[in-house]
Amino acid sequence: MFRRRKGFALVEMLAVVAIVGLIVAVSVPAFGTIRRKAALRASVHEIRSVIRLGRSRAIARGEHSAIKFRKTGEVWTWALVDDLDGDGVRNDDILAGIDLVIGRYRDVLVASDEVAIALPSFPVRDPDTKKFLPANASPVRFNASTLCSFGPLGGGTSGSIFLTNRWDDVAMVRVSGATGRVRAILYDRGTETWGGL
Numbered sequence: 001m002f003r004r005r006k007g008f009a010l011v012e013m014l015a016v017v018a019i020v021g022l023i024v025a026v027s028v029p030a031f032g033t034i035r036r037k038a039a040l041r042a043s044v045h046e047i048r049s050v051i052r053l054g055r056s057r058a059i060a061r062g063e064h065s066a067i068k069f070r071k072t073g074e075v076w077t078w079a080l081v082d083d084l085d086g087d088g089v090r091n092d093d094i095l096a097g098i099d100l101v102i103g104r105y106r107d108v109l110v111a112s113d114e115v116a117i118a119l120p121s122f123p124v125r126d127p128d129t130k131k132f133l134p135a136n137a138s139p140v141r142f143n144a145s146t147l148c149s150f151g152p153l154g155g156g157t158s159g160s161i162f163l164t165n166r167w168d169d170v171a172m173v174r175v176s177g178a179t180g181r182v183r184a185i186l187y188d189r190g191t192e193t194w195g196g197l
Contacts, residue, residue, distance in 0.1 A: 036114060040171050043115040043163050044184045044197060047108065047173045050078055051148055051182050057082075058150035064088045066149035069140045069161075070105065076117045076140065077105035081147075089149045109163075120164045124187055127172070127194040139163075148175060156180040171197055 050067055057080060058065035064083035068091075069076055080102040083089045093099040109115055118139050123132040140146045142159030150156040158177035164170050170187035172194070184197040 036165055036167055036169060039114045040163060040165055040169050040186075041197060043109050044171050044173055047117075047161055047163070048182050048184060050108070051173065051175060054080060054148060055150045055154055055156060055180050055182075058152055058156075059154050062152045064149060064151055066099075066147050066157075068094060068101070068105075069108070069146040069148070071140075071146075072105075076108040078108055079103065079105045088151075089147060091145060091147055094147075115163055115165045117161060118164050119162050120168045120170045120187075122168060122189070124162075124170060125192050125194075127174070127185065142175070150180055154180040 054065055054067035061082065063086075066081045066083075066089035067078050068081050068089075069078050071077075081089050081094055082100045082102060083093075084100055085093065085098050087093070089099050094101065108117060119133065119135070119137060123135075125132055138146065139162040140159075141161075142148045142157040145157075148157055148159055155178050156175055159175050161173045162170065163172070168189070170189075172185050172187070174183050174185065175181070176183070185194040186197045187194055
């Protein structure tokens with residue numbers, strides 16, 4: 001009598017490999033989308049934390065404080081700044097050394113290679129005015145400056161920071177001036193509208 005060998009036939013092995021390959025082919029694009037959205041959300045969270053730090057400092061000190069953003073080459077950096085002369089944090093006072101930069105400038109988005117502070121390669125509508133932003137606009141805008149200032153009661157300078165990635169996903173961190181509220185919104189390219197993140 002012959003003994004039957006235990007194992008798999010070649011046809012069964014090929015069927016399993018084909019099924020696994022199909023599952024991988026379907027799930028890899030979905031995983032890529034999830035990963036890039038997660039990187040965008042993490043970058044938004046980092047910027048919100050930086051802005052909230054400036055607001056908290058102003059409230060704790062009972063005096064104006066700010067976050068100063070500046071671009072060096074392709075890298076955006078930030079620093080805390082305290083008002084020392086009672087007229088609010090101002091760019092000219094920072095340059096003159098009157099308003100004090102606390103510590104050193106730090107890189108923004110240290111942990112992200114995929115996300116950058118930038119406008120996307122396509123036109124984007126402003127969420128308030130519904131007008132398209134100029135192609136040469138700064139991705140960091142607080143009024144006409146890159147200075148996000150907060151008063152002792154928590155109110156601040158209205159403004160926005162735009163973030164995008166290599167796939168042209170766009171998010172914005174927005175500061176509402178009167179309340180100092182910081183919110184994050186995501187751009188839907190299909191409908192040309194902004195929504196929650």
